[in-house]
Amino acid sequence: MSSQAVSYWLLPGPKAQIKLDQLSVLAFERISFGLGVCMLPPHITLYSHPLDAAQPNSQEQIIDRLQQLADSQHPVLLYPKAIEATWMFTQSLVLRFNSEALADLHPWFLQLCLSSPNELGYKLDPHLSLLYSQAPLEFRRERAKGLVPPTDPLSFESVSVVSHPLKIETPADIAACTTLHECSLVSSA
Numbered sequence: 001m002s003s004q005a006v007s008y009w010l011l012p013g014p015k016a017q018i019k020l021d022q023l024s025v026l027a028f029e030r031i032s033f034g035l036g037v038c039m040l041p042p043h044i045t046l047y048s049h050p051l052d053a054a055q056p057n058s059q060e061q062i063i064d065r066l067q068q069l070a071d072s073q074h075p076v077l078l079y080p081k082a083i084e085a086t087w088m089f090t091q092s093l094v095l096r097f098n099s100e101a102l103a104d105l106h107p108w109f110l111q112l113c114l115s116s117p118n119e120l121g122y123k124l125d126p127h128l129s130l131l132y133s134q135a136p137l138e139f140r141r142e143r144a145k146g147l148v149p150p151t152d153p154l155s156f157e158s159v160s161v162v163s164h165p166l167k168i169e170t171p172a173d174i175a176a177c178t179t180l181h182e183c184s185l186v187s188s189a
Contacts, residue, residue: 004051005166006062006180008112009043010105013075013157017042019150020095020128027083027093027130030143036134038171043129044078044156046105047112048122051163063181065115066161069108070183075157076104078126080149085140090168093140094127095149101126132174158184 012020020042031037046069052058079098086094102124109124130147133140160182165173 003166004163005048006051007048007162007164008046008066008069009160009162010046010076010108010156011041011043011158011160011182013155016154016156019152019154020130023095023147023150024130027144027147030146031093031131031133031135031140036171037131038133038174039131040129040174040177043160044105044126045122046108046124046159047116049116050166059180062161065112066159066181067183068115069111070159070185072111073108073159073185075155075185077153077155078104079153080151083130083144083147083149085137085144087137089132089134089170091127091129092133092135093130093144093147095130097126097128132168132171134171156185158182 011017024039024042028037028039051062078101080095081098082096084094084096085092105124105126113122161180162177163180164177168174
């Protein structure tokens with residue numbers, strides 16, 4: 001199995017990006033204190049699978065898959081619900097969405113899953129990581145209590161595909177994330 005993977009990300013539009021960047025910076029200020037905190041651009045992971053390094057056309061196929069997704073989907077509004085910390089490094093501090101987010105994004109997940117040659121066992125869990133931290137879980141939970149999720153729905157208007165280490169467990173793994181391509185979603189207007 002490859003030691004690299006690719007993930008398909010749903011990205012916020014410009015107005016949502018500003019709100020999410022502000023929230024991430026606030027979270028960073030509350031939790032950092034030199035405890036191995038890092039961030040990525042705000043995103044929701046739609047699907048992940050191992051990168052097939054043995055296939056010379058693999059990157060072209062990945063970009064084609066992303067373009068097909070962008071061509072078949074429209075921007076989506078998601079409603080923030082809560083901010084929470086979990087034990088997983090990749091979900092150190094996350095913004096959760098209401099229950100409709102899973103139903104709204106499930107067709108995106110299915111499209112990527114059905115067109116993917118390699119199965120990683122990825123389960124769709126719509127959340128947006130505000131930061132990644134090696135701080136103790138209880139510390140992160142306590143610091144998260146003062147953070148308030150946006151009250152308005154957030155518009156997500158583009159998708160990207162990112163290569164990264166198969167297992168993301170350290171800040172170095174986060175730093176290794178590389179965007180391969182980004183596409184705007186077709187507006188339904």
